[in-house]
Amino acid sequence: MGSLNVAIICLLENSELQKMNKTALHNAHINLGAKMVNFSNWEMPISYTSLIEEHHAVRNGAGIFDVSHMSVFDFNGGDQVAFFERIFANDIKKISNYNKAIYGALLNEKGGILDDLIIYHAGDKFRLVSNCSTREQNRQWYEKHAVEFGVEVIERSDMGILAIQGPDAFNKILSIKEMNSQVKNLPSFGCMFDGDKLYARTGYTGEDGLELIVPSRNISQLWDQALSLGCVPIGLGARDTLRLEAGLNLYGNDMTIDNHPYESNLGWTIDMTDQNRQFIGKEALLSIDQTKSQKIVGIILRDKGVLRAGYEINHDRGKGLVLSGSYSPTLQSSIGLARVDQGYLSMARL
Amino acid sequence: MNDVPADLKFLSSHEWARVESDGTITIGISDHAQDLLGDIVFVELPEVGQSVDAESDAAIVESVKAASDVYSPLSGEVIEVNSLLEDQPEIINSSPYEDGWFYKLNPSDMGEFDNLLSPDDYIDVCED
Numbered sequence: 001m002g003s004l005n006v007a008i009i010c011l012l013e014n015s016e017l018q019k020m021n022k023t024a025l026h027n028a029h030i031n032l033g034a035k036m037v038n039f040s041n042w043e044m045p046i047s048y049t050s051l052i053e054e055h056h057a058v059r060n061g062a063g064i065f066d067v068s069h070m071s072v073f074d075f076n077g078g079d080q081v082a083f084f085e086r087i088f089a090n091d092i093k094k095i096s097n098y099n100k101a102i103y104g105a106l107l108n109e110k111g112g113i114l115d116d117l118i119i120y121h122a123g124d125k126f127r128l129v130s131n132c133s134t135r136e137q138n139r140q141w142y143e144k145h146a147v148e149f150g151v152e153v154i155e156r157s158d159m160g161i162l163a164i165q166g167p168d169a170f171n172k173i174l175s176i177k178e179m180n181s182q183v184k185n186l187p188s189f190g191c192m193f194d195g196d197k198l199y200a201r202t203g204y205t206g207e208d209g210l211e212l213i214v215p216s217r218n219i220s221q222l223w224d225q226a227l228s229l230g231c232v233p234i235g236l237g238a239r240d241t242l243r244l245e246a247g248l249n250l251y252g253n254d255m256t257i258d259n260h261p262y263e264s265n266l267g268w269t270i271d272m273t274d275q276n277r278q279f280i281g282k283e284a285l286l287s288i289d290q291t292k293s294q295k296i297v298g299i300i301l302r303d304k305g306v307l308r309a310g311y312e313i314n315h316d317r318g319k320g321l322v323l324s325g326s327y328s329p330t331l332q333s334s335i336g337l338a339r340v341d342q343g344y345l346s347m348a349r350l
Numbered sequence: 351m352n353d354v355p356a357d358l359k360f361l362s363s364h365e366w367a368r369v370e371s372d373g374t375i376t377i378g379i380s381d382h383a384q385d386l387l388g389d390i391v392f393v394e395l396p397e398v399g400q401s402v403d404a405e406s407d408a409a410i411v412e413s414v415k416a417a418s419d420v421y422s423p424l425s426g427e428v429i430e431v432n433s434l435l436e437d438q439p440e441i442i443n444s445s446p447y448e449d450g451w452f453y454k455l456n457p458s459d460m461g462e463f464d465n466l467l468s469p470d471d472y473i474d475v476c477e478d
Contacts, residue, residue: 306412
């Protein structure tokens with residue numbers, strides 16, 4: 001079989017395994033029989049049983065994900081609001097003092113997307129979660145720009161993240177013994193600290209649920225309880241089909257440092273309402289003619305087959321490129337995200 | 351590694367071939383291959399009457415995660431394809447050596463069968 005060995009499912013070599021990062025739940029994944037893969041130098045479960053069954057478990061019930069490979073940063077001292085006003089293209093003032101989370105982009109001076117991330121603010125604390133492959137780049141970026149605001153950047157490699165997602169997720173979470181009872185009052189995108197633990201009603205699946213950003217030493221107990229309450233363990237494979245169905249971008253696939261937000265379906269996260277706010281990348285964005293930029297659109301394949309990243313598509317007024325492509329277990333068709341020229345109509349050809 | 355039926359022979363690229371009592375050859379992919387691919391959602395099969403060459407691509411199998419060409423272990427003329435796979439490609443996952451077969455052919459050179467890997471040799475390939 002041709003491409004089998006070069007696909008993302010390549011088996012891990014022993015020598016490779018020893019060098020990779022592991023989450024606090026590594027043994028739990030192995031004991032559940034998970035297939036482990038190298039994901040940006042983290043040894044992570046891609047599926048436990050069947051990717052499609054795991055996908056449906058999240059859409060119809062509740063699934064639990066170990067996403068402890070993601071990067072967590074805390075901040076100390078200085079003027080943190082001013083710091084985020086500067087480095088974050090969305091406006092942190094929307095959430096500061098509201099116990100909420102906000103999604104947006106980290107841009108360089110050229111308006112290129114360094115990463116997408118979520119910033120949480122509850123009480124007097126900010127916490128930031130960004131992708132794992134950009135950890136080192138981001139840490140240096142935060143540190144470089146934090147100086148002028150007197151802010152200390154603290155990488156929390158001692159933290160782990162669980163996402164519990166699905167229509168039944170929230171009720172199951174409330175049944176977890178150690179769960180703070182105030183969690184039940186969290187609105188969508190609401191968040192709260194419980195000591196060093198952060199609970200947030202956010203996710204990456206298009207379903208209701210919670211993300212728990214907690215010290216790694218607390219993770220096993222939460223994981224075991226969630227499983228005993230009927231949450232199904234879900235691998236990164238289904239995480240990808242779930243986010244794709246929800247139309248959520250994946251950094252590195254759907255946008256990179258060479259893309260600006262307007263051609264990456266992130267124009268809605270660019271907040272220029274406060275004209276006095278000078279965020280990094282703003283000048284560059286102002287010079288972009290949005291009526292000419294490409295757009296990311298969701299696509300569905302009407303024929304049999306599976307769309308894959310890198311496939312070219314054509315429409316009557318231009319071209320496009322598939323950025324993410326997979327199979328949608330919900331629609332039972334192939335779907336994808338594609339970046340296309342302006343003027344596209346509803347149909348295109350592969 | 352699960353048990354591999356003793357009457358099959360393999361390509362190192364994970365396809366199997368079986369000689370049927372009427373001298374025709376049935377072809378599919380191994381249990382190891384379906385396990386690597388994960389949930390299979392689409393298969394493109396050759397046409398009946400088409401000639402295929404040994405170790406050349408004869409079919410395509412797509413899982414949620416990956417696409418892969420399927421190479422023919424033997425040369426010959428395709429005489430039947432497994433039309434069940436059209437609507438239920440997932441049977442390759444559940445029954446790779448029986449219900450999940452891909453196609454049958456009239457072999458043009460049975461010497462090619464003898465050159466394929468035995469089950470033991472194939473298992474060694476997978477474990478390398």
